[in-house]
Amino acid sequence: MLIPTPSVGIWVSVTNFGGYMDMLEIKGLSVAVEGKEILKDVSLHIADGETHALFGPNGSGKTTLLMAIMGFPKYKVTRGKIVFGGRDITRASLDERARLGIGMSFQRPPVVRGVKTRDMVSAAMGNIAGSVTIDELAEKADMTEFLDREINYGFSGGEIKRSELMQLLAQKPELTLLDEPESGVDLVNIALIGRLINELLEKDYPMRGRRCMGLVITHTGHILNYINASTGYVMLDGEVSCKGDPHEILASIRKNGYAQCVTCLTENK
């Protein structure tokens, strides 16, 4: 059964509420891009250690939500707020948010001529002397021969995903936003992608005594076989229409398409 969520969130009733200070709360968020409202009144809540999945048809606003959480300037919050680790970050800049512990894997990151993959990993590592080196990370992500290539220049779909995840492993974000990490990845690579994501999301960071959170956009749902997502949402036309068990949501979408979600949304209005 899918549990319909009223558009003003019932986020306070979510279980596993131990680390209030460490979670992500999105309250009544509306976002406009180039003057056009894309997201309407979105609320969700991710508790410490949890990973949530976001479903929805093309153009429904999933990427927009992630970009707005990450803080891209083009994505203007017109209402509502974003609270991360107890701090209102609605007005915080993109790079501030990255340094606060939010990281994102992009679906189509830009090519940056002259800037090497190595430079990106190094930037993501920041000034903190990490326990792993760039070369070790590259080996783990099977990206060794890409380190000295220009970032994303001539990369295949799978190479882009591995590169993005490698950068995130260097960045060690507390909240990881993943935009369709499995799209364009062949079956051989998907297990590797799954392992990398798992490491990103599941690993404890004893340094800060926190566990990682994730918000994953998945079109196919394949990635759910590799990660432990506790909650799923369906986004339709800029609104979160459903909230529930991600595997149940996926099964329903596979069976009925998004039609049932539309019904759900209509019934709840």
Place this chain on the structure above:
Amino acid sequence: MRDMRSSNAYRDKARIALNKPPAIGDDIDIDAYASSDEAVAYRDDPTELPTDIKEQMLDAGVVVDDLSHRSGTFIQMDNAPVHSSTSQEGIEVMALNQALDKYDWMSDYWWRVVSVDTDKYTANVELNQNSGYFIRALPGCKSIYPVQACLYLDKSRLAQNAHNVVIAEEGSELHIINGCVSGSGEEPGLHLGVSEIYIKRGAKVTFTMIHNWNSEVEVRPRTAVIVEEDGLFLSNYVLMKPVHSLQMYPSARCVGENATVRFNSVIVATPGSSLDVGSRVILDGKGDRAEIISRAISTGGSVITRGYIEGNAPEVKGHMECLGLILKGEGAIHAIPELKGTLSGIDLSHEAAVGKIKEEEVEYLMSRGLTRSEATATIVRGFLNVDIEGLPPMLSAEVSRAVESSGEDFM
């Protein structure tokens, strides 16, 4: 071979061309510059040169204080040779006049790849011939360290005329670093340099040129290269400092099979600088290869980057990449890539892009935690640090150093 210097044929041609305007670029009034050949003290030990001059030379990759990592050194101030030496058997470095005295075959390398009547600048070099260098690697000899040459323009309102000849005999290898520097004041000056480079069968020449002029100097190099079978020419040009105007369009012709030419240039046009820099490669031998990579930045000055690859033989391949970045101000960059193929079965391509730094790229780096200015600096640094395949690490380091130290101003 004294007679060659006064050879009437070249002089006559030069006289006719003395007022011939250049094909490209401003027509400079050469008469506004003195053509002195005043002697400057020759130094057996170049470390005796004044400290400030040595520091300026160092910025252009010319190390004077410690020659242990150079296979040879040539220094010219204004129009006088000041020092020449070699430390490796099989590598010859000397003032051009010495070479003319020494070798009676110099006529085979004299105005052979550059025509004396190209324009008023080449004509002027012939008629006021008094300096330049000669660098040669004997057959099979490989320079262990770079050979360095410095052309230093010291006096105000002077025309510096240099005619340089480089010969890499069969199977040899020469790594040359050529630093051009003007004195510390913002004094006007004119640099005319003719360079003829001959690369014999299977020989390899890397030619790294770093220019550090000032905002009053006009610069007109005229360079041409001939590359025989299996030969390699790799040119690597760096201009990060102001100059009033600079126009050059070096040209390399592959006459044998399987020869390779690569031109890399990294240029920055500061406010008030006017740059017109091109690279031309003609592929006449089967299987020849050409690559032209040009990265231009304007921080307010104007740039024209030209590229030309011509394929006239089977299985030749060429690629050109001209990228321009306008960082600020009233800068302008004009990329003119040209390709010409005269046969089927050749493979020539180019890529050109001019613009400012893309916001999307800056934001991508910011999303990894860099501030806006750190992200911008990383992109600019990456843009200028071209990987130069085939360049010895020591020279790559020199190039990076020149780029980084001068780039600080705008990164």
